[in-house]
Structures are given as C-alpha cells and as structure tokens.
Amino acid sequence: xxxxxxxxxxxxxxxxxxxxxxxxxxxxxxxxxxxxxxxxxxxxxxxxxxxxxxxxxxxxxxxxxxxxxxxxxxxxxxxxxxxxxxxxxxxxxxxxxxxxxxxxxxxxxxxxxxxxxxxxxxxxxxxxxxxxxxxxxxxxxxxxxxxxxxxxxxxxxxxxxxxxxxxxxxxxxxxxxxxxxxxxxxxxxxxxxxxxxxxxxxxxxxxxxxxxxxxxxxxxxxxxxxxxxxxxxxxxxxxxxxxxxxxxxxxxxxxxxxxxxxxxxxxxxxxxxxxxxxxxxxxxxxxxxxxxxxxxxxxxxxxxxxxxxxxxxxxxxxxxxxxxxxxxxxxxxxxxxxxxxxxxxxxxxxxxxxxxxxxxxxxxxxxxxxxxxxxxxxxxxxxxxxxxxxxxxxxxxxxxxxxxxxxxxxxxxxxxxxxxxxxxxxxxxxxxxxxxxxxxxxxxxxxxxxxxxxxxxxxxxxxxxxxxxxxxxxxxxxxxxxxxxxxxxxxxxxxxxxxxxxxxxxxxxxxxxxxxxxxxxxxxxxxxxxxxxxxxxxxxxxxxxxxxxxxxxxxxxxxxxxxxxxxxxxxxxxxxxxxxxxxxxxxxxxxxxxxxxxxxx
Amino acid sequence: xxxxxxxxxxxxxxxxxxxxxxxxxxxxxxxxxxxxxxxxxxxxxxxxxxxxxxxxxxxxxxxxxxxxxxxxxxxxxxxxxxxxxxxxxxxxxxxxxxxxxxxxxxxxxxxxxxxxxxxxxxxxxxxxxxxxxxxxxxxxxxxxxxxxxxxxxxxxxxxxxxxxxxxxxxxxxxxxxxxxxxxxxxxxxxxxxxxxxxxxxxxxxxxxxxxxxxxxxxxxxxxxxx
Numbered sequence: 001x002x003x004x005x006x007x008x009x010x011x012x013x014x015x016x017x018x019x020x021x022x023x024x025x026x027x028x029x030x031x032x033x034x035x036x037x038x039x040x041x042x043x044x045x046x047x048x049x050x051x052x053x054x055x056x057x058x059x060x061x062x063x064x065x066x067x068x069x070x071x072x073x074x075x076x077x078x079x080x081x082x083x084x085x086x087x088x089x090x091x092x093x094x095x096x097x098x099x100x101x102x103x104x105x106x107x108x109x110x111x112x113x114x115x116x117x118x119x120x121x122x123x124x125x126x127x128x129x130x131x132x133x134x135x136x137x138x139x140x141x142x143x144x145x146x147x148x149x150x151x152x153x154x155x156x157x158x159x160x161x162x163x164x165x166x167x168x169x170x171x172x173x174x175x176x177x178x179x180x181x182x183x184x185x186x187x188x189x190x191x192x193x194x195x196x197x198x199x200x201x202x203x204x205x206x207x208x209x210x211x212x213x214x215x216x217x218x219x220x221x222x223x224x225x226x227x228x229x230x231x232x233x234x235x236x237x238x239x240x241x242x243x244x245x246x247x248x249x250x251x252x253x254x255x256x257x258x259x260x261x262x263x264x265x266x267x268x269x270x271x272x273x274x275x276x277x278x279x280x281x282x283x284x285x286x287x288x289x290x291x292x293x294x295x296x297x298x299x300x301x302x303x304x305x306x307x308x309x310x311x312x313x314x315x316x317x318x319x320x321x322x323x324x325x326x327x328x329x330x331x332x333x334x335x336x337x338x339x340x341x342x343x344x345x346x347x348x349x350x351x352x353x354x355x356x357x358x359x360x361x362x363x364x365x366x367x368x369x370x371x372x373x374x375x376x377x378x379x380x381x382x383x384x385x386x387x388x389x390x391x392x393x394x395x396x397x398x399x400x401x402x403x404x405x406x407x408x409x410x411x412x413x414x415x416x417x418x419x420x421x422x423x424x425x426x427x428x429x430x431x432x433x434x435x436x437x438x439x440x441x442x443x444x445x446x447x448x449x450x451x452x453x454x455x456x457x458x459x460x461x462x463x464x465x466x467x468x469x470x471x472x473x474x475x476x477x478x479x480x481x482x483x484x485x486x487x488x489x490x491x492x493x494x495x496x497x498x499x500x501x502x503x504x505x506x507x508x509x510x511x512x513x514x515x516x517x518x519x520x521x522x523x524x525x526x527x528x529x530x531x532x533x534x535x536x537x538x539x540x541x542x543x544x545x546x547x548x549x550x551x552x553x554x555x556x557x558x559x560x561x562x563x564x565x566x567x568x569x570x571x572x573x574x575x576x577x578x579x580x581x582x583x584x585x586x587x588x589x590x591x592x593x594x595x596x597x598x599x600x601x
Numbered sequence: 602x603x604x605x606x607x608x609x610x611x612x613x614x615x616x617x618x619x620x621x622x623x624x625x626x627x628x629x630x631x632x633x634x635x636x637x638x639x640x641x642x643x644x645x646x647x648x649x650x651x652x653x654x655x656x657x658x659x660x661x662x663x664x665x666x667x668x669x670x671x672x673x674x675x676x677x678x679x680x681x682x683x684x685x686x687x688x689x690x691x692x693x694x695x696x697x698x699x700x701x702x703x704x705x706x707x708x709x710x711x712x713x714x715x716x717x718x719x720x721x722x723x724x725x726x727x728x729x730x731x732x733x734x735x736x737x738x739x740x741x742x743x744x745x746x747x748x749x750x751x752x753x754x755x756x757x758x759x760x761x762x763x764x765x766x767x768x769x770x771x772x773x774x775x776x777x778x779x780x781x782x783x784x785x786x787x788x789x790x791x792x793x794x795x796x797x798x799x800x801x802x803x804x805x806x807x808x809x810x811x812x813x814x815x816x817x818x819x820x821x822x823x824x825x826x827x
Binding site: 074075076113120159162163166172173195196221222223224226227230231233234241244245250297298299300301302303304305306308312313314316323325 | 656659660661662663666667670675677680682683685686687688689694696697698699700701703789791792822823824
C-alpha cells in the first residue's frame, strides 16, 4: 500500500447489521487521491460494493448506506460541515432495464455537525450494510461502537426522538442523525434528519435506513487527523476567515436564508408554481422571507459556518400555530407553498414542521401532492381515490392530511409514498405529462420553461432531477468536487467560485501531491456515477425532462409565453454528451474519456 | 481589555471574613450566602470574563476551535504554532438544545472561587497556592498538575459546570485562560456574540449552568409548552 495521506484517518467504520459485526477498515490511499472523500469516495465505495451486481435491491441487505465526511470535516475551515449520505436509490428507475430493481446512485448532502464529529471519533466514513432483525441504533464514542436496541424509539417523530435520544445518551454533545416514521414505514422519499430539521433530504436515504431497521446513529469523538502543512493551513484558514467577514458574503444568508429566493425567483418567472405549470406565484410576498421573518427567533449555523442560513422560531394565533425548526427555506416554502398554490404562511410552516417530523423529503413530497392536486383538478381522479380528502389547490388542511397518510402509507398514502412516477403509472390518462420527475426523482423548486440550463441540470443529474447538479460541465465537476471535500456550496461566495482558496486549504490539509488535478477529480467522480447508472440500464432516453416544459408555455409573470423547444433541448444535450465524451445515442461513457480519468485500464 | 496589572489575589481568609460579617446572608438570591461575598469582591479583584449574547449565537462552534487552537499550541518543525482547533480541548463549549438554543459555556470567573475553595490540597508554603489557584498574572483559574490529586472536588463545586476532569488523567480542564487578555473566541466569533467584560453578578444568566440558561431561553423564545 502506498503512503498514508495526511488530513485523513484513512479509516472507515464498517457495520454489518445482519451479523452485528463492527470493524475498522483502512481506506486505500489511491481512493482518497482519486475521490477525495464525501460524495466522491462514497460513490467509489458504492461501485466497489455493487459493480457487476446491477439490479441489487436498494432495500435489501446488500445495498450499503454510507455516511461520508470530506477532508475539510473536523477542521475549522468556514462552512465545512457537509456530510454526504451515499447509497443506491430506492426511488429512481429507468424507462426500461433488464434488472428488476434497477435504480440510480443516490447522494444526499447534509449540514450540521455529524460529519465533523464522525471525524473526531476517528472515521472518514461509516458504511452500514445488512439488516437488523429488530430496530437498533448505532452508538459510536471514539473506539467504542455498539449496536443498541431502538425498540422504544421506533414510531417516534424526529422532533420528539431528537430530545429523547439526547436524554438516553446523557450528553448533548453527541451528534446524531435519524429517521422518522416515513423512513420506518418505507416511504420511498423518506430522508435522514439531524438537529430536528437539517436533512440528507433527497433520493430516499431515509427509506434505505429504515429498510435496515436503523433508527439512528449517535457519534462523539475527541481526535483529529494531522494536516500535511500545519503552518500553511493556519495561514489559509485566517485568509479564508477574513473573506467571510465581508457583509456581501454573509449578509443575505443571515438575514433571510434561502427563503430570500421565494420572492426573487418568483419575480424571475423560474419558481415551481402550481405543479410547475407556472413560474410566478402571485402570493410570493405572503410566503417569502419578509413575511417569515416576523416569526423567526434566531439564525442557526452549521459547524464553523459564518453564514447561518437556518432559521428557527414559532407561529401563534393560527390553527397551525407551533414551532419552527427551519424555515421556510426556498425549497420547502416553494414546494409546500407556491407549488401547491398555498399562501397561508403559518399553514406552510406547520406542513414543513410535520414533514421534518416524519422525515419526508419536502421536494418530492411537494411534487407528489402537487401532482395529485392537478390530477384531481383535471378530474383524472376523484375524491374516492383520495380517501375523501378534498385535495384542492391551495388547501393547507388537505395538504396536511395527505402528509399524514403518506408518512403512514395508509390508503392513498401508500401509492403516493412511491413518488410521482408511480402515481402517473397508476393514474395514466396522460398524467405523465405533468408528473414532474427525471428518472423517477422529483424536480426541485426551479422551473425550466424560461431557464434552459436548468433543464440540462435536471436531465443529466445522476440521482435524477437535482437542482444542485450544475448547469454546465465545468460546474458539475466543481460541485462533485465540493461535495467530496465537504465544503458547502453556499460558502463559495466567500471562498471564491474559482476554487483557488478551497484548493489552497485542501492542499494544506492533504498535501498538494494528493490534491493532484482537482477538476479532473471532479470529472472522475461524475463519470463514475454515470458508469453506475449505465450499468443499471439508464441511457439517453432517461435523460429527459417532463413534457410540460415543451408543451405548456407560462401564462403569467415576467416570463409569460416562455416554453422550451425540443430542438433547443436536443442541441444542448448533444453538445453535453459530445463534450463529456459520452455516446450520443446511448449516453454510454466513452472508453477514451474513462481511460483518461483512470476509470478503465 | 487587559487585567494583568491587577494582581490582588483573593484569599480564603478574606472570603470567610466577608461571609461571616454579613448580616443579610439568607436573602441574597441566586447564590445564597455567596452573593454578598462575590459582590463585594468583584470590583476589587478586577476580574474579567467572556459573556455571551445568546440571541446572536448561532451555535457554529467557531469559538471552540479558536480557543483550542490558541490554548493548545503545537510544535511543528521546531516552531510553536496554534493548534488545529480540536473543539475537544476548548475551554468554551457550546451546548445545543431542542428547540433551537445554543449555549456556549465558559468560566464565570466567580469572585468567591468556589472551585479553588473546594480544592483540598494544602497551599504550597512557598507560593501560597493550592493545586487549583487563581493565577496572579492571568487571573485565570489554574491547575498545578504536579500537586493535583485528581479528586474532582473543583468540578463538583463549579457553578457553571465548566470544569470537567480529563477522562484519562482526572486533571481539571476547560478553565478559561482569557488568552493573555486577548480572548481568541471573542476575536473569531463571526456573529459578535462574545465580549470580554468585567465580571458583573447582576448580568442576566451570570454563572448559571447551560441547562438552566437553555430552559429560560426556550421559554422566552418558544413559549412554555416545550
């Protein structure tokens, strides 16, 4: 084995819930060089687990669920909290495949404190395989690792569990992540929650965790890896911290968080409104940041983050009054607000709270409910189909009732728990036109009619529709790199979008030899994800966006009349595959490109 | 702010005198009989401390990393440098709560020194210091590891729960050093939530445990039901 790389423990914690065996495993230094950590290393490990095993059941024991920290994690670099949960998606599927359980890679990135603490405990990642016979949680205190019974916690919502779990652990400095009832019950878009509101939200990570009977992970640690160049690290750290003292860098995050986007993007005509039928919500001002601020108590930051975009608070004087753990954020406020034509902010905040408590990904959830509202409005389904719920546009009561049914997977909630693609398959009658997903993964809260680069971003994202995929090849590679380092994308405004400062810090931590060519690393990660999907049977026919964007021009707002053309989309995609070095017909990654990246011999 | 010039250390005898001579011992509120003693000594001793504005604190823990880096230096290639900011060794520690409240916990610099009072080690005949003592220059509660018997009495006596004995050595840890008058937590807090001020017993939340502070803030910010 080549020399161990600084900045890492070089250690994975491997937990097999079927046998109850726990062990440490060394990470090959070449894997760290080639994939850095976080999303990249997670995808490499997924590939190692499932290469030549296409169609592995994502909810079976062989699908690994991995919690991956990057090399920034556990060092005080600004906004270095991000932790990537990597697994095979239980939600996505190709048009056609030879394999029954074909699905994409899934990676969901969460902030908070979990990743840094995992590194303090001595691990660059946790890999969970197998399935426990009864509900368990994983207890990690440095070298002490135990699989403990979680029987008494099963069935608990995340908010109550967060408190009960801390009490059980007896030390609030344990960092935890967990699932709610949605993950326990097998909702395909269940997420993993930490600190009662932060989420590894997308792609059904919580569903996989639930399939393993794993309620939670608690971690606490005392150590830290050493860095390659201590002095350079301290210099680069001070330089980075200076950059974040500029109000232009942190101002908008602290003031309004991502909720600022609710009004702004609505004004631009690119918000998800009425199940993506429109791009502008006339009541955006009623649910946006300005309206929300009245209810906020304080801003909350992730580990060493000077931005503090998360907001907590409470609402009063409403049937929906209650606690606000987070929000609205842009995505949650839009998907459970504008996309459902709901303008009752307190109702939206209640729906957000309930969704977090169940551990539901609100992006997929808002799509599912929006889709059902549209199908109901168009009389493709009736009230009986909806178990008597009068699911009209704009109804908070009906929305909340649907959320309860989905989390419990009862009645209509069972079908709705499978996502919009499954719903459209069942309902038929042309409803696929407005089933807003790519590869079975629902669209985030950004509309495409007037935003062609976003169409490419959604169509080519490897976990299915994802707004964080990047709209150009360069951006996609850079984001794959950032997700692997563990730095928050929101912080690039401080570090600089040219990545120079990020690379300087990374070089100080892991050494410039290990950093190598960072953009090529990003490209390597992106291509390996593509290889995974291609093996499962995903081809160019799966890289499409919903028909709505080509057929139904916007009727209101700044971008009234905007619609995508097929020619425009095809040209964009042709250029993408060509530049990527992938086959134009099948999207198969070309051998020449894979060779350059060291992905084939 | 620098308090190094003030070197009038506070002795046990003076403390007892203050307590005994007081006629209003029973009605002194939060700290009972210690209240008067503390109040009468705070100004005289010129003690300073780190105070937290909880409304501004976002729980990011940058303070922990800055404290740890400055107070746990490392020798690298013969050069003494700041550490890498491992929060485990920080003297300021942020406790998170649900609903969302973050409480950075740091030495309250109690003028009546309950931790030092509790130290059962006899004063050194030369220096007059017990194993735990207020450093004459830095004014920080300081441990002499060579004389400490690791009994944990100081941690038990600590009002704020700041002092925690090391798991391995049993030595008391996490006493604020004030970084030679230039506290690094204050300097690096991105949110301006920390300030270096004179000890004032009347300040809200003074010398309270994190759980108590969190309880009050949760009630104030989120209502009674949580």
